[in-house]
């Protein structure tokens with residue numbers, strides 16, 4: 001009987017970290033992917049976001065990160081590995097990219 005309490009305490013202490021779902025893992029990476037978080041340019045759930053406003057020839061211009069919720073896994077991989085003008089290049093592993101893809105396709109759940 002005396003071993004039950006310590007074991008329970010240990011699992012309670014580590015529960016937060018060891019039992020995250022793939023979606024939660026993807027959310028962590030989306031927000032903090034070893035580089036600038038996707039969230040700053042693509043919004044909280046990939047719906048797209050305004051990055052900056054500027055003027056060009058007296059015309060108001062908007063720089064936006066596109067909606068990436070419908071992007072395929074293949075396209076997501078390509079975008080993350082290639083060089084862009086504005087978006088940084090990331091060094092994410094296959095399983096990290098899959099987790100982000102999973103997060104973008106979770107629809108509504110947190």
Ligand code: HEC
Nearest residue numbers: 033036037038041064065066068071076079084085086087
């Ligand atoms: C500094 C802003 C910025 C950050 C940070 C950023 N992006 Fe982007 N992203 C853009 C912009 C702007 C475009 C569209 C133009 C381009 O390709 O550069 C884009 C394009 C994309 C595309 C292609 C969309 C399409 O329909 O062609 C995908 C997929 C994407 N980003 C995913 C991500 C993910 C995932 C992250 C985080 C790991 C991320 N981006 C971080 C700005 C950003």
